[in-house]
Amino acid sequence: MVWLLFLVIGAGTFLLRFSVIALWGRLGTVPDGVERGLRFIPPAVLSALVLPAVATSNGHFEVGPRTVASLVAVLVAWKTRSVFFTIVAGMAALWVIQALQ
């Protein structure tokens, strides 16, 4: 089941990547409205993944150690724009908070 899942995601992802490159010259370009919608996918999906993962407990909103560590990570991400420093700062913040508890 896991391999089938990876195959489906992999094949679908390939088709998304290949789409316009393959059809170029045979079809028109991507409609403007579609392109505008695609732009908002990363911010919308990523934030819908992040907030429930760091600010809920047993299905309810709850501020906990991971919420606070995430705020530190947001600040570092904003200042440094670095994946590396964001991970290091977020993990360090969580470990410090856990050690203090």
Added chain:
Amino acid sequence: MAPILLGIVPFGLIAGISAVSVGLTPVHGVGMSILVFAGAAQLAALQLIGGDAPFLVVAATALIINARFVMYSASLAPHFHGASTGRKALLAYLLTDQAYAFSIRRYAERGEPISARLSYYFGAAITLWVTWQTATAVGAFLGASIPEAWSLDFAIPLVFIALLVPAIRDRADGAAAGVAAVLAVMLIGLPYNLGLPLAAAVGIVAGITVERVRS
């Protein structure tokens, strides 16, 4: 290219470690990286697999995240016009945020012939591929030996934060992110993790609406 590679190494390590920490084998982690080769979608799928989400929700979420590749595909298509279908398929498989950003900058600066454009793209994209596969493999095979007390599963949302923050460039992006985040928390009780795609869809509509009102 060095700073980009430095950014994807920890990201890849975490993708490998996460595969093991949600209960898959290291071979699953490596196989997923080769078949999917898209970090954010891989981590989202792993987070959902860890939460026992159903097959369709995991697949749909990963593909929604990867829908942005249509945008890159459209942007690069005129530059690859004239290449053979086999080459086009290979460069499509290798297409990532980083390979796109790297090559489109070069193509905007110089009017090179197709052969030079292709070698530049493949040079960057293959370097990224090898780095990513190596990092996920190392992560996947080390993953089992990392103690749970380190809370390394927290690295998944941290990677998302690192990708999310630079993606918010104006109020419309902010509206999309804010609405999706709040709604995702409110809808967390929905069955099959359906809150996630619903919240993201409403967030996208919010972004489009704000952009339209402002322009």
